[in-house]
Amino acid sequence: MxxxxxxxxxxxxxxxxxxxxxxxxxxxxxxxxxxxxxxxxxxxxxxxxxxxxxxxxxxxxxxxxxxxxxxxxxxxxxxxxxxxxxHLGEYLLFRHQVLTRFFSYVNQKSSDLEQVEKVEHFMNPETVYNIQKWLDKFA
Incomplete structure (x- = not known):
């Protein structure tokens, strides 16, 4: 099992x-x-x-x-x-912007606000910063 x-x-x-x-x-x-x-x-x-x-x-x-x-x-x-x-508000906006860039890249849309709003609350800071690093490198 x-x-x-x-x-x-x-x-x-x-x-x-x-x-x-x-x-x-x-x-x-x-x-x-x-x-x-x-x-x-x-x-x-x-x-x-x-x-x-x-x-x-x-x-x-x-x-x-x-x-x-x-x-x-x-x-x-x-x-x-x-x-x-x-301080927290600054991070929350950063998180939102990173996920907006990520989903726009992945889904090939100029904006995917609904997706970002649904997902952002479940992302821990480590993941957000790693997505940011990935975007800076590949997107």
Whole structure:
């Protein structure tokens, strides 16, 4: 009989990671990082529009990010990244860009946003950086 001790469900692997930030939180943080690149204040309404969610949902999630120490946010105010939030947001955007390049190359499309969005949350940093190295060498 084959060895199966190391297999888990997707939920099982997630529980093993003990992460405090969810995939949805990553999406919000990445978008806040993107929007903050032009040094303009990020408003909840703008964040909600970019993510195609209701402002109340964006406000609630921003509150969750605040509890994690990743953003500064006062209700009805603007959102800004903490130092940790900026660092993580920078990585999340990098990961997104690397996977966009990768899937565009593999699938011969100018953009494969849906594929990237579905996969990016399951990639560990080592794999992302190795894909980046591969792309720099071969693509």
């Amino acid at each position: 084959p060895q199966t001790d190391n297999f888990y469900t997707l939920k099982g692997y997630s529980l093993l990671e003990h992460t405090k930030i969810t995939s949805s939180m990553e999406d919000y943080l990445e978008m806040i990082y993107r929007l903050s690149q032009d040094s303009q204040p990020v408003r909840i309404k703008e964040l909600a529009e970019c993510l195609h969610v209701k402002p109340s949902s964006a406000s609630k999630m921003t509150g969750n990010l605040k509890k994690q120490g990743l953003v500064r946010f006062e209700k009805y105010g603007t959102v800004s990244l903490s130092s940790d939030g900026n």
